Amino acid sequence: EEGNAGYSYEECRATADWLLAQVDIRPLVGIVCGSGLGGLAEMLKDQVAFNYKDIPSFPQSTVHGHAGRLVFGTLKGRACVCMQGRFHLYEGYPIQKITLPMRIFKLLGVETVILTNAAGGLNQDYRVGDIMILKDHLNMPGFAGNNPLAGLNDERFGVRFPCMSDAYDRDLQQLAFDVGAELGYSDFLRKGVYCVLGGPSFETIAECRMLHTLGADAVGMSTVHEVLVARHCGMRCFALSLITNQAVMDYESEEKANHEEVLETGKLRAEQLERLVSNMVLRIQHN
Numbered sequence: 001e002e003g004n005a006g007y008s009y010e011e012c013r014a015t016a017d018w019l020l021a022q023v024d025i026r027p028l029v030g031i032v033c034g035s036g037l038g039g040l041a042e043m044l045k046d047q048v049a050f051n052y053k054d055i056p057s058f059p060q061s062t063v064h065g066h067a068g069r070l071v072f073g074t075l076k077g078r079a080c081v082c083m084q085g086r087f088h089l090y091e092g093y094p095i096q097k098i099t100l101p102m103r104i105f106k107l108l109g110v111e112t113v114i115l116t117n118a119a120g121g122l123n124q125d126y127r128v129g130d131i132m133i134l135k136d137h138l139n140m141p142g143f144a145g146n147n148p149l150a151g152l153n154d155e156r157f158g159v160r161f162p163c164m165s166d167a168y169d170r171d172l173q174q175l176a177f178d179v180g181a182e183l184g185y186s187d188f189l190r191k192g193v194y195c196v197l198g199g200p201s202f203e204t205i206a207e208c209r210m211l212h213t214l215g216a217d218a219v220g221m222s223t224v225h226e227v228l229v230a231r232h233c234g235m236r237c238f239a240l241s242l243i244t245n246q247a248v249m250d251y252e253s254e255e256k257a258n259h260e261e262v263l264e265t266g267k268l269r270a271e272q273l274e275r276l277v278s279n280m281v282l283r284i285q286h287n
């Protein structure tokens with residue numbers, strides 16, 4: 001068995017302690033902002049922010065639309081830590097680097113992780129601008145052996161063979177629907193299965209058809225790796241996808257997936273997405 005290509009428990013502990021020494025906030029909620037959805041981080045009050053490049057062991061994010069800051073603060077009075085910008089397989093990082101922040105979250109004391117992403121809609125009932133609450137995922141890189149939990153397992157984080165049938169917390173899904181209904185968002189709130197691919201190329205038409213047949217409602221390039229590591233170390237997970245474009249499913253279509261459209265739709269719905277998440281944070285119960 002190969003050693004974990006990523007980081008030792010001690011290295012994660014050192015990074016968490018480095019952060020804890022500089023902030024008074026003790027977050028119970030950790031948030032990861034998807035492409036074009038970094039505005040959530042700007043909502044935090046009493047911010048203490050770190051550029052990724054200044055945090056020991058942290059990778060840096062290279063994508064347009066991702067800022068690269070770890071922001072501590074309060075959202076509706078609740079202590080949070082927020083990744084403004086995340087790491088992706090397509091940037092060429094080893095998968096353990098992509099998920100390192102989840103272990104830092106854990107060692108900071110985070111109990112609940114909220115992740116957002118931009119995704120392409122495969123479900124034909126979905127429209128651009130819909131917000132999909134994840135009920136489950138398809139981990140395609142995992143099928144090919146690319147799983148962040150591969151390698152030596154450190155029991156201080158979690159068990160060798162973690163369960164994933166409860167990856168997306170049911171109570172948090174219900175809370176999202178309740179809060180969404182109160183905000184008047186029911187018309188564009190969905191629940192579905194997210195499929196992760198490595199990217200950076202978007203899918204071919206045949207690939208979209210295959211993924212749809214396999215039960216995926218939306219397709220993207222993030223979130224699942226982080227959920228695997230967050231669940232491994234016992235944090236509750238909630239994730240939502242902003243459907244920024246319809247994945248191209250037929251040969252007659254003139255549509256072409258592109259990053260600009262992803263960012264544009266992000267801007268259109270960002271405010272509602274931020275309001276949904278912040279009102280959820282206000283009502284999340286911690287033991």
Ligand code: 6GU
Binds near residue numbers: 118120121197244246
């Ligand atoms: Cl269509 N595909 C993938 N893989 N990621 C996306 C997307 C599509 N739209 C936004 N992100």
